[in-house]
Amino acid sequence: MRPRLLTSFPRKTPPALLAFVALAASGAACATNGGSGDTTSAAQSSAAAPATPASAGVGQPNVLTVEETAAGWRLLFDGTTTTGWRGYKQTGMPNGWRVENGTLTKPDGTEDILTTDQFGDFELAIDWRIGTGGNSGIFYRGSEEFERVYWSAPEYQLLDDANARDGRNRLTSAASAYGLYAAPAGIVKPAGEWNTTRIVAKGAHVEHWLNGQKVVQYELWSPDWEAKVKASKFNEWPKYGRGKSGHVAIQGDHEGVLALRNIKIRALP
Secondary structure, three states: OOOOOOOOOOOOOOHHHHHHHHHHHHHHHHHHOOOHHHHHHHHHHHHHOOOOOOOOOOOOOOOOOHHHHHOOOEEOOOOOOOOOEEEOOOOOOOOOOEEEOOEEEEOOOOOOEEEOOOEOOEEEEEEEEEOOOOEEEEEEEEOOOOOOHHHOOOEEEEEOOOOOHHHHOHHHOOOOEOOOEOOOOOOOOOOOOOEEEEEEEEOOEEEEEEOOEEEEEEEOOOHHHHHHHHOOHHHHOOOOOOOOOEEEEEOOOOOOOEEEEEEEEEEOO
């Protein structure tokens, strides 16, 4: 049991007693916080995560802060229109996708969509909410050379882990690099709640973040990556993951409600 410290004193408390109590309070605070031994660890933990944009539940959705604008972020969705997006190998948006209550959403299975612009080295941030049993994904550096975007583009899986079939395998669960690199369990939020995703792609280096935690990291074209691709279904598509720039795409052809907001990106030097 910690000793009780005096928090109020008679008007004419001797200065020496005041100094003693202040010193005791300082020592108690150090004991509560683990003392100076944890300071370095906390600082390292904070430094491990790069500066991030405002995420789910923070600030006004679909609006950049002054700091984000200064850091080079740009919106890919303005909250009111589908400007900057179109269907895969189409000129317009597919049926089913719509803007609703400040979100870009689909009610069920439809077609994939992608950005009109292409990106090389980038940091992407998206808030997403998926329905029960829902399954979707974010593709990056994709091309329109082939019948399907996933024949060229790596995928960040969006999933209701608890209820979707793909949630039974960590390689195909939420935030995984689909089919290649597993993300840990217990970080994705339940269906119907907002998650925040970040994808960092710089040269061959790729990171997947979920709700403030880095969950996947890999190197494109490395011996490890090549071996994993060779052992997967992607081996039959020779240009899978080879692009150094391309579109960001959202999978629409799987089941489940999906809503997106705060879609923003910045180029990396």
